[in-house]
Amino acid sequence: MRLYYNHSASQNHKRSAMLLFTPGPTEMEQDIRDIAAMRLPYFRGQEYTKMMLELTENLKYLFRTENTPLTLTASGSGVMEMALLNLLNPGDRVVVLNCGTFGGKWTTMCRSFGVVPHEIKPELGEIPDLEKLSDAITGEVRAVLVTAHETSTGLLNDIKAIGEITRSRGVLLIVDAVSSIGADLFAMDDWHCDCALVSSQKALACMPGLSFIAFSERAWQVVPSVKRHRYYFDAEEYMQNIRRGMVPYTPAMNVTFQVHERLARIRRSGLTAYIDGHVAKAKAFRERMLQSGDFSLFAQRQSNALTSLLLPEGCTMSEVIAFIRDKYDWYVAPNPTQDQRYLRVSHMGAITIENLLELAEKIEEACRSFRKGRK
């Protein structure tokens, strides 16, 4: 077999024109990438456990929680499963706020684990009616499962408002904040979240491979009552280990070093400043795109992590993406909803306002070419 793929120094050169506007993986700064190439210490030695304790301390700051976030070698889907396996028994009833692909994933996952979901499902991009959510919390409901930033449409849910509802009704609030924490304001404790999770390759702009999950005190009290077969996703096992800076199974160590450095930087500049970096990019890009009047915003309330644009009549998401990819080697991710009406442009990672303004031109160019072709 002949191998096409050549991992040489020229690889980065080949990728020099390439830019990712995808919501994970994201572009990473050179010095963050270089951390991945460093030699590793032994993972049960003092250097590593000390680093893991610092990482965990800074994850608390990131989640804005007094609870102890856990570090797992898994994608976001892995820690979503962890939330279910540790907090919900088979037969438990829950309300799922399904605003798109990732909300829908909660539903699928509930069914996979014998949990009975009741869905609140607004139109794609629309702000959900929280009164409906509140009404759905009947006496038997144990938890509400939501997505903070529904990456598939760009919609940002009002977790604070949802947290007030779930607290007053005495049910657990489980939040997939995978592509929101670090880009949007998020306050696990103040907003009464019982479980929140995030991954390394979204707003933290590190390599994929790690996810982080935190449980509230109330959630920890529920865990022992959940009679499930679990091993790799057993929360108590991770909790017992992390007190000593340990992870029960060999972690994706290089990613932990990157995230450690990222969090140290966020801590130095302040989380608000880090979020504001996303705000500035989102604002500049949106203003630029709305200038011509040809585009409007798709999701009604947008995350800072991503802009979803309603495309002009005659343009499809797939065509715009292919045009920009083939002509410029720039990457915008297709919509997992398969909906052709809108385009999602991520603002996470090391892309700049200048990159985004240049992308805006390319999007307009793509749309012009398609509309012309069809006249």
Place this chain on the structure above:
Amino acid sequence: MRLYYNHSASQNHKRSAMLLFTPGPTEMEQDIRDIAAMRLPYFRGQEYTKMMLELTENLKYLFRTENTPLTLTASGSGVMEMALLNLLNPGDRVVVLNCGTFGGKWTTMCRSFGVVPHEIKPELGEIPDLEKLSDAITGEVRAVLVTAHETSTGLLNDIKAIGEITRSRGVLLIVDAVSSIGADLFAMDDWHCDCALVSSQKALACMPGLSFIAFSERAWQVVPSVKRHRYYFDAEEYMQNIRRGMVPYTPAMNVTFQVHERLARIRRSGLTAYIDGHVAKAKAFRERMLQSGDFSLFAQRQSNALTSLLLPEGCTMSEVIAFIRDKYDWYVAPNPTQDQRYLRVSHMGAITIENLLELAEKIEEACRSFRKGRK
């Protein structure tokens, strides 16, 4: 909080004296490490899926199988769980060959998932009596769970002989080959293994974060009959995706690129040559250690991945490890069995015969100092 850990260029300098003789993570060559620092393409784009198809093709070569190995973002424990979740129902009876910590992990995991294990448990380091294993396979037994190289003692099990037994008795053979594949001869198909698994940070000497698992045709026929809640570890989901070079959830991409390159190199030089590299290191180290007559081999049949040495009277594993670590910044991993009689020295990764011969001197120095101190 003041951060002690400084991810600067000086980090590698600080680690210049450090050497890992630990069985994962292992030392990696500079050019393999550098792959981790490269910019990433989008993981659902053509460049990546093409690379993943090649990786998968070369994993077949590594496992020596016609089946399609699956790639997961998880540690070895994760894919051990995957084997159980997809092949064994609650209440199923199995025989576990428990030759140490990792054999014992099969037992613990079986109990976590409602599978009923019958243990064959020889003394640490001793070759198990396969007649006992054969006798334990009664009519109700569904599978035999073994460890190829029991990393906690250095013992290499005779998977070929075990495969003949399980085939003749019509039960599944599930093999944890995490620290054996790539270092020892292993032939999934010829040896009638129904499930085999390996991780990225052992003999493949890449970053931790990925594991690989393959199922035989017979195993795939069992999967639909196993009625389990599963999502992240659902084998069929990974199989459907990998046909198109996809992984269902964002993978630890940088590790996939490293493993791809490693396998391409193994393919060029031949798997036998790669294994022989481990043989040469093991042989040189063992000959050197046995010269003085103070040391002998601990495990009765040793893997090429690691040498386990019986220490002279008066020396303990913990003391030798601490001596070498504190004086030289060289790392030998403590025994997960807690047994103080023996020392395990890994031969995996970018350490050389020269490194091992130098380590031999340091081990002797450590033992001399302790014996002197106690006279």
